[in-house]
Every structure is written in structure tokens, then in C-alpha cells.
């Protein structure tokens with residue numbers, strides 16, 4: 001197997017945590033993968049996959065534009081041969097449309113969804129939900145905790161309000177609200193994964209392991 005390079009966009013947000021979890025998966029499973037932080041188009045060009053972390057989508061899109069990385073990022077995430085994963089602010093940045101507070105974010109428009117920012121409220125309304133991802137997440141038999149619920153962190157998280165291309169966007173996970181609504185929080189469109197939540201803050205590398213096996217290797 002040829003070695004693949006997974007980049008983590010390191011302009012802003014929780015990029016260290018993502019890189020650490022990818023490194024942990026690579027060590028445990030001896031995957032032929034190297035990990036790098038991405039701040040320039042040269043670094044981006046070396047990558048087969050890119051993780052866009054959570055943080056603040058307004059800041060991320062502004063920094064990308066100011067440092068000349070916006071167009072290279074747009075080309076990368078629209079290239080079907082690259083694997084891409086956006087978490088939280090990263091999901092917002094990847095979206096085709098933002099339905100609220102959109103003025104300060106210029107999205108990359110790679111993932112055919114409309115997202116609502118801060119859909120669960122402010123920082124104080126952050127929460128952890130025990131989620132069962134086994135309907136879509138093929139297990140890695142060597143992991144001790146496979147099949148257990150995943151402690152899933154939502155911090156000023158977006159939700160996916162509308163799917164703009166029903167043929168190619170697959171809903172992976174919805175959460176139920178006390179009011180009985182189902183909110184879409186994870187989708188896949190071919191090579192692109194988008195999650196409202198932060199698997200990198202869970203001290204659990206199953207989600208990253210699945211991304212590497214399913215999208216990258």
C-alpha cells in the first residue's frame with residue numbers, strides 16, 4: 001500500500017486534537033499514513049486527505065482568504081479523488097449554503113447541504129450526547145470499545161437544515177430533541193464527510209479510525 005498523507009487545516013481551532021487522534025490510529029494499526037498540519041498551499045498539495053477542524057468558521061474563512069489559501073482549499077475539497085472531513089466549523093466551511101449569520105463566512109461550497117450555525121444555542125448550551133454510530137460505522141475488530149456508545153461533544157454546533165442534493169448526500173446520523181425533532185448532524189457526500197460534532201474531543205479514536213479506513217486508505 002502506498003503511504004497516504006492526511007493534512008489537518010491548522011489556521012484556527014482544534015487542529016492539534018485531530019492530528020493527535022490520527023497519529024494514535026496510525027500507531028495502533030500501523031496504517032501507512034503520515035499526518036501534517038496545513039497552513040500553506042504547498043503543504044496542502046502534499047495531502048491525499050484533509051480534516052477541517054472545529055473552531056470558528058468566520059475566522060477560518062477570513063484567515064484562509066487573507067493568506068491566499070481559500071482558492072487552493074476550494075480546488076482541494078472539490079477534487080473527487082481527495083478525502084475530506086469537516087467537523088463543526090469545518091462542516092460550516094464546507095457547506096454550499098449557510099442559512100443564518102452567513103455574512104462573515106465565505107463557504108467552500110463543496111458539500112451540498114444548507115447548514116444552520118449555532119443551532120443548539122450559545123457556548124453555555126454545549127452538551128455531550130451518547131450516540132450509537134454502529135448503523136454506519138463499520139467496526140475495527142481490534143478496538144476494545146467497538147459497539148459501545150460514543151461520547152459526542154456538541155459546542156455551538158451547526159445542524160444540517162436541508163440536503164441540497166438528495167441523490168448524492170447520505171444522512172449518516174440524526175439526533176432527537178426533547179421537542180421530538182430529528183436533527184441531521186452527520187452526512188456523507190461521496191468522498192466528503194461532515195459532522196456537527198467534535199469526535200476529536202472525545203478521548204476515543206473510533207471515529208478517526210473509521211474515517212481513515214473508509215475514506216483515506
Ligand SMILES: NC(=O)CC[C@H](N)C(=O)O
Nearest residue numbers: 054055056057088089156
Ligand atoms: N465548535 C465549533 O466549531 C463552533 C462553530 C461556530 N459556531 C461557527 O459558527 O463557526
